[in-house]
Amino acid sequence: MDIKKILSKCDHTLLLQGSTMGEIKDLIDDAIRYQTASVCIPPCYVREAKEYAGSKMKICTVIGFPNGNMTTAVKVFETEDAIKNGADEIDMVINIGMLKAKEYDYVLDEIKEIKKVCGDRILKVIVETCLLDEKEKIKMCGIVTQAGADYIKTSTGFSTNGATFKDVELFAEHIGENVKIKAAGGITSLEDAERFIELGADRLGTSRVVKLVKAMGDEK
Numbered sequence: 449m450d451i452k453k454i455l456s457k458c459d460h461t462l463l464l465q466g467s468t469m470g471e472i473k474d475l476i477d478d479a480i481r482y483q484t485a486s487v488c489i490p491p492c493y494v495r496e497a498k499e500y501a502g503s504k505m506k507i508c509t510v511i512g513f514p515n516g517n518m519t520t521a522v523k524v525f526e527t528e529d530a531i532k533n534g535a536d537e538i539d540m541v542i543n544i545g546m547l548k549a550k551e552y553d554y555v556l557d558e559i560k561e562i563k564k565v566c567g568d569r570i571l572k573v574i575v576e577t578c579l580l581d582e583k584e585k586i587k588m589c590g591i592v593t594q595a596g597a598d599y600i601k602t603s604t605g606f607s608t609n610g611a612t613f614k615d616v617e618l619f620a621e622h623i624g625e626n627v628k629i630k631a632a633g634g635i636t637s638l639e640d641a642e643r644f645i646e647l648g649a650d651r652l653g654t655s656r657v658v659k660l661v662k663a664m665g666d667e668k
Contacts, residue, residue, distance in 0.1 A: 497535030
């Protein structure tokens with residue numbers, strides 16, 4: 449697979465707790481240079497990042513991150529604030545405890561509320577697959593589809609595991625036709641990135657793919 453195609457599907461990501469605006473600017477510079485789909489960054493940097501990137505790069509940020517167990521009102525406020533500050537795309541974490549308690553209407557309504565705020569902006573729903581059993585993963589495919597979100601996303605990258613080929617295959621089998629897949633967390637090679645895309649992932653959340661491509665350039 450062409451490297452440019454892989455890069456075009458990457459949300460170039462920096463969400464570490466100690467991340468600085470200087471590092472975010474470097475991230476944006478690399479994203480623009482390598483033409484990734486977006487940069488995915490902490491909410492506190494969205495305004496300055498948007499001013500810095502302008503129209504050259506889409507700014508994605510995270511909501512309810514990484515645990516997802518804030519109230520819906522807090523997540524809605526976070527989303528409104530992020531959009532006001534210039535966010536182009538939103539990645540939200542579901543309330544995993546509510547899913548496990550089978551409070552499916554709660555999980556569905558929360559996603560709907562956030563999608564309402566997003567409007568035409570892309571909403572990706574992080575379900576944290578490593579904490580779910582297969583039935584819960586399949587249930588979330590249905591809920592994300594019903595809620596009208598744009599993507600189902602595997603992982604935050606802050607839990608016990610990230611994306612797996614098996615989970616992306618499972619999503620591809622059970623999501624609705626208008627929902628896409630984002631694989632995130634633990635994508636460590638271009639071969640893995642290519643495989644996730646082949647299995648049905650339309651986006652990859654990764655901090656490493658651009659670094660790998662840069663290293664290849666340095667070796668030439």
